[in-house]
Amino acid sequence: MALGSFRGGVHPRPAKERTAGKPIEPAPRPAQVVIPLAQSLGAPAKPLVAAGERVKAGQKIGEAQGFVSVPVHASVSGKVVSVGQALNPLAVEGPAVTIAADPEDEWVELTPAGDLEELPPEAIRAAALNAGLVGLGGATFPSHVKLSPPPEKPVDTVIINGCECEPYLTADHRLMVERPNEVIFGLRAIRRAVGAARAVVAVEDNKPDAAEALAKAIPPGEAAGVEVRVLPTKYPQGAEKQLIYAVTGRKVPPGKLPMDVGVLVHNAGTAVALAEALRTGKPLVERVVTVTGSRVKEPKNLLVRIGTPVSALLDYCGLTGEAGKLVLGGPMMGLSQASAEVPVTKGTSGVLVLSPEEAQLPPEAPCIKCGRCVDVCPMSLLPLFLAKYAEHGLWDEAESGGALDCIECGSCSYVCPAKRRLVQEIRLAKQTIQANRKRAQAAAGK
Numbered sequence: 001m002a003l004g005s006f007r008g009g010v011h012p013r014p015a016k017e018r019t020a021g022k023p024i025e026p027a028p029r030p031a032q033v034v035i036p037l038a039q040s041l042g043a044p045a046k047p048l049v050a051a052g053e054r055v056k057a058g059q060k061i062g063e064a065q066g067f068v069s070v071p072v073h074a075s076v077s078g079k080v081v082s083v084g085q086a087l088n089p090l091a092v093e094g095p096a097v098t099i100a101a102d103p104e105d106e107w108v109e110l111t112p113a114g115d116l117e118e119l120p121p122e123a124i125r126a127a128a129l130n131a132g133l134v135g136l137g138g139a140t141f142p143s144h145v146k147l148s149p150p151p152e153k154p155v156d157t158v159i160i161n162g163c164e165c166e167p168y169l170t171a172d173h174r175l176m177v178e179r180p181n182e183v184i185f186g187l188r189a190i191r192r193a194v195g196a197a198r199a200v201v202a203v204e205d206n207k208p209d210a211a212e213a214l215a216k217a218i219p220p221g222e223a224a225g226v227e228v229r230v231l232p233t234k235y236p237q238g239a240e241k242q243l244i245y246a247v248t249g250r251k252v253p254p255g256k257l258p259m260d261v262g263v264l265v266h267n268a269g270t271a272v273a274l275a276e277a278l279r280t281g282k283p284l285v286e287r288v289v290t291v292t293g294s295r296v297k298e299p300k301n302l303l304v305r306i307g308t309p310v311s312a313l314l315d316y317c318g319l320t321g322e323a324g325k326l327v328l329g330g331p332m333m334g335l336s337q338a339s340a341e342v343p344v345t346k347g348t349s350g351v352l353v354l355s356p357e358e359a360q361l362p363p364e365a366p367c368i369k370c371g372r373c374v375d376v377c378p379m380s381l382l383p384l385f386l387a388k389y390a391e392h393g394l395w396d397e398a399e400s401g402g403a404l405d406c407i408e409c410g411s412c413s414y415v416c417p418a419k420r421r422l423v424q425e426i427r428l429a430k431q432t433i434q435a436n437r438k439r440a441q442a443a444a445g446k
């Protein structure tokens with residue numbers, strides 16, 4: 001396998017043309033925001049405010065609970081309407097703070113962290129934590145945790161993931177074109193925090209304008225340690241393990257983390273958010289969201305306050321014709337939504353509205369054993385067998401077949417001529433195996 005690529009993968013229609021050239025514009029400030037307290041892969045934040053209180057934008061309204069957790073901040077100034085439960089994009093109710101925005105848009109006082117060259121690694125990690133930073137590519141893993149590798153796992157290479165390989169999405173692309181200095185600043189800060197020698201921004205070759213802007217943004221004297229790497233456009237190029245292999249040739253073993261092979265990956269949007277946190281002290285209260293799809297009248301890249309209802313973004317961009325499916329994220333790995341009355345969260349990279357025809361799942365046919373799903377699986381799994389095990393409830397066989405290594409990229413389903421629901425079955429297997437493990441641990445009193 002030549003370096004610069006990875007095994008398997010597919011080439012779905014990029015469908016980025018409607019927004020790739022559209023500059024980021026601020027979305028109108030919503031009348032009300034619903035800010036989930038669980039916005040990271042870690043523990044939900046503990047509320048710090050009560051109904052009736054006035055809050056300022058940027059004010060901490062939820063405190064992190066434990067190391068793998070991040071604080072949550074108000075994205076608007078206004079009055080707290082309630083602290084209770086609300087529907088989130090995972091289609092479950094979770095703790096949330098609802099704020100009625102006032103017209104003042106009054107902010108808390110923001111304090112920059114100081115000169116990057118003078119900052120100790122702890123100060124960079126503290127800035128990431130205080131700003132409530134999480135991975136903005138969708139994984140929402142707390143950034144300060146990633147920036148804290150243990151001494152026995154030194155990181156020598158930091159990669160900024162600017163691939164944005166999901167079709168339709170252009171939020172990271174626009175950030176790299178419009179704010180390349182902040183991407184590079186964030187990269188340098190991450191490198192400083194973990195003491196890595198090599199720093200790379202990886203961009204797919206369908207974004208030459210982004211690669212050019214980033215290359216120009218590397219400060220003189222930094223060139224030796226910071227590079228822009230252009231990779232072939234292929235899905236899922238932006239998946240962590242595939243990206244690490246393409247850039248460094250290192251394989252992250254099953255069940256291991258990038259730091260086990262000396263690498264740390266952060267998304268381009270996260271790098272910009274870290275740059276903002278360090279330079280201005282601004283917490284993560286807004287993010288860029290691509291609003292697009294065949295049913296969106298005027299697709300846009302919008303800078304959106306966290307907690308804004310998705311319905312407000314659809315009102316702003318307009319809809320045309322009958323909508324068949326609403327997805328948060330991209331079409332390959334995004335989450336289908338039953339309602340547009342869910343809030344934009346730190347992990348919302350896109351809002352996609354498809355037509356009923358596009359949304360329709362073709363009928364499934366029996367597997368013809370063509371092997372195409374095996375050929376494209378970037379994790380070298382056997383999707384047809386894993387799905388079969390799941391269909392028959394053979395969870396042990398699914399586990400020993402590597403179901404937990406599946407990154408749910410959907411490449412297998414995408415190429416299957418029989419239209420088997422492979423990724424859905426394998427996802428079910430993963431969930432069941434994990435639930436069984438938890439139950440066994442609880443029964444053993446661990």
Ligand code: SF4
Nearest residue numbers: 377406407409410412
């Ligand atoms: S089995 Fe998992 S990792 Fe492999 S192609 Fe299917 S979804 Fe992707």
Ligand code: SF4
Nearest residue numbers: 367368370371373416
């Ligand atoms: S791609 Fe579909 S039809 Fe072909 S082997 Fe895999 S599951 Fe069977």
